[in-house]
Amino acid sequence: MRASDLAYQSLRSDIMEGTLSPGSVIVEVEQSERLGVSRTPIREAISRLLSDGLAEPAPGRGVIVAPISLENVYSLFELRVSLDCTAAALAAGRGDATRFMRLAERFKQAAAILAAGQGNIAEYYALVDELDTAIDAAAANRYLYQAQLTLRTQLTRIRKLSKTNPVRLAQAADEHAQIARCIASQDAQLAEAATRLHLANALFAIEEAAASQEQHGLFEVAAHP
Structure with a gap:
């Protein structure tokens, strides 16, 4: 399985289970170190999360887990x-x-x-x-x-x-x-x-x-x- 797919599955699971709570920042460097992959697969995974509606851009903060209202x-x-x-x-x-x-x-x-x-x-x-x-x-x-x-x-x-x-x-x-x-x-x-x-x-x-x-x-x- 590609590194970007593994990163996506891991981040998606964290969001769905609440480990990454609504509004929390998805930090590329932090996730790269945690998952043991380069930042490129993390960026690809984040792009997919944005498409899913599970993440969204936040001015001045980067990308955050989509809030629930x-x-x-x-x-x-x-x-x-x-x-x-x-x-x-x-x-x-x-x-x-x-x-x-x-x-x-x-x-x-x-x-x-x-x-x-x-x-x-x-x-x-x-x-x-x-x-x-x-x-x-x-x-x-x-x-x-x-x-x-x-x-x-x-x-x-x-x-x-x-x-x-x-x-x-x-x-x-x-x-x-x-x-x-x-x-x-x-x-x-x-x-x-x-x-x-x-x-x-x-x-x-x-x-x-x-x-x-x-x-x-x-x-x-x-x-x-």
Whole structure:
């Protein structure tokens, strides 16, 4: 693997996991020494991070890890609602009903376990990723899929910074079960409505998390546009 690819993967992982926190400066010399590569691969990696929206130029400071603000979250969700609802509607018309019913049952089981405070959060998010993959495959629209990739990267980062709320996780599992059931029923309107409800609740949960995280500088809370 090329040095620039290794540098990119390392820096991207640090940003996604919060090791490089929002607003922190990505110093070429420092990263070059840490990763044991020359500054050229670091520059190439930073260029890719800029394209991903994970980093941004800051006058007088160089390049920083892109801050997360509620204003940006609102913008992301405006796009997410459109893309996810479209994908769910397409999946309802084209997907394998059996596959989605099985996913619905697994989400119901996950909801019960999470509500009891016994759930494995990593396993739950792996199940969410599995549902996303199933919807992507059923929707069978590569342009829609490409549009969602960068968006999902940003949303995963936001999720990492948000405090985990067990009650919300159990509620979200129920909502995902409902989305999967609606897709299995092959009713595009119901699938879209279930997705829209889930996203509204998800945004509200992020707003609550942002309010508590503002004091740590992880979120920049701004008024809703």
